[in-house]
Amino acid sequence: MDDTAYDFDLFTIGIGSGGVRASRVAAAHGARVAAAEEYRVGGTCVIRGCVPKKMLVYGAHFAEDLEDAKQFGWDIEGKSFDWVRLRDIVQRDVTRLEGLYGETLSNHNVTVFEERAEITGDHEITLASGKVITATYILIATGAKPHMPEFEGNEHCITSNEAFHLEEVPKRVLIAGGGYIANEFAGIFNEFGSKVTIANRSDVILRAYDPALRDRLLQISLTKGIEFCFNVEFEYVRKQEDGTLLVKMTNHEERVYDQVMIATGRVPNIDGLGLENVGIELGRKGEIKVDAYSKTNIDYIYAVGDVTDRVQLTPVAIREGQAFADSVFGPDKPYAVDHSCIPSAVFSHPPIASVGMTEGEARNSLGNVRVFQSDFRPMKNVVAGRSERGLYKMIVDAANDKIVGVHMIGPESPEIMQAAAVAVKAGLTKADFDATTAIHPTMAEELVLLR
Known part of the structure; x- marks a missing residue:
């Protein structure tokens, strides 16, 4: 089929950071672009990840800043914290940012479908509404989702997705995991007044970071009152009549918490994309395998961001989206993103x-x-x-x-x-x-x- 016979030059599945950048840049190069998003434009980072989380981190810092202010000559009487007010202000700003992302796509004449999309055939996408669309190229940019391990009562637990929408700050919260999400939310909840416990399957937090740094964070976190339970796994979480959660971990007695949050990593978001319909090759953890130019084993299908087998960071997804659009639709020679020497941060306390x-x-x-x-x-x-x-x-x-x-x-x-x-x-x-x-x-x- 001639390229002009397809409905669009590019169809992007997933409108997060990588998908937005790729769609916008491709359209700026003159491509006819459409994109589908089943939830909200902006993806994990803007809607339920690094942006709202950083706002909570800012809010949490005031707990110590207000206390330290005394030593700098400030007397602040009657201070109090209103979680619901902060939560709602953060969500309003998330909505504002979502609107800006939508405006960016609209200004570049990108057609947006606010529904689920599935690859159903060669160069073919079917929307949840039943509409069938064809495209010369397909880009998968659906990101990742929280991993929920299997154990009795895991349906009573939340992930970072739900943490932004809690009705109140839990008095006692158990956070499972030793990575950046676990340690960031441990700091946030601790500063908001929760009694925080981190439970980890190993005895190491933040495994990818230099031991001197993670040991220092552990020391400081313990001083701040955060408890750590190492080398444990969940046996069960049982909801009690008063709404609290009875938790049993290996080598520990039963303990009661008001909230249990699972932060044991993120997995590629590939469910229901129809990858098997065209034979896209996946890795051991469900990640889409791509080459240096983000191309899958299917010549016209590409993937960028956390859904691939590379680095799960928003700025990396944006760079990959840019490189894909420039390389496929731009006038210059194709180029690949350099994934070496990438800086990173953990917004712990x-x-x-x-x-x-x-x-x-x-x-x-x-x-x-x-x-x-x-x-x-x-x-x-x-x-x-x-x-x-x-x-x-x-x-x-x-x-x-x-x-x-x-x-x-x-x-x-x-x-x-x-x-x-x-x-x-x-x-x-x-x-x-x-x-x-x-x-x-x-x-x-x-x-x-x-x-």
């Missing part, structure tokens, strides 16, 4: 930020490395009377003085890391940092004062 190799990875890969470290107490914490300490760590290849990793925990670490990540990505050396004048007094100056 305090936050963690990282780029490049951990110390262990560097030693295994490079052999001879130099490690520079600053273990300090931020000035604000000193004045406020808080013992909480920050930790910055720099990993350097001894053979050429290049910085191969920077790892930080402390206030505003993600904000500082964005600039540091540019330096690491560019291959700057420790000498380049040493030659840079510090901005004093700041926490960031520690990066150029490491000796």
Whole structure:
């Protein structure tokens, strides 16, 4: 069939961060684009992920800021926290952002179908309404969804999706998982006054991060009153007559919680997409396998973002969507996204930020490395009377003085890391940092004062 005989040049399934970018850019290149979203435009990040979560993180920080204000001369009487007010304000802003995403697509003449879409044949998509559409190219950008392990009573548990819509802050909350979602929500709920317990199948939190950072976060979290139960699995969760949850974990007695939240990772969102109808190849965990240019084993079907077998981060999905649209519909030579040296952050209390190799990875890969470290107490914490300490760590290849990793925990670490990540990505050396004048007094100056 000639390309002009298809209804659209591109049909995007899933209008999250990656899908929006790909659809907009493809349309800007002159393609006829349609996209389908069964829930809300914006995807996980905007609707039920990093954006509303960061708003809750901001809200949670005021708990300590208001307490610390006394040491800075401020007397604040009658302070109180209203969860419902914050929740509703956050959701209103989410709706505003959703509208902006919709306007962006509309302004680029992207046809949007607010219903489920399934691949039903060669170059063919069928909508939930029964409408059949054809397209030269199909892009799958449906993201990922929370993983819910199998155990008795898991239907009584929530995931991060539901955490944004709770009627009240739970007095006692059990969070299952040791990754970034578990630790971020542990910090949020703890600052809002919950008694928080983290239950993890292993004895390690934030496995992908440098051990020095995760050990420091564990220490600080314990000091803040967060409890950790390691090497446990759920036996059952039973709802009691008063609405509380009776929980039994291995090697533990039964305990009662008001809420149980499962944060044990995310899995590719592929259910009902009809991938089997065209023979799209999947990985062991259901991820769509793609090449460097986001192409699946089916020549005209591509996939970007968390539904693939690459890095599950919103900025990565956006870059992949951009590269796909430029490469397939743009005038220039196709290009691939560089997935190396990607910075990341955990918006815990305090936050963690990282780029490049951990110390262990560097030693295994490079052999001879130099490690520079600053273990300090931020000035604000000193004045406020808080013992909480920050930790910055720099990993350097001894053979050429290049910085191969920077790892930080402390206030505003993600904000500082964005600039540091540019330096690491560019291959700057420790000498380049040493030659840079510090901005004093700041926490960031520690990066150029490491000796």
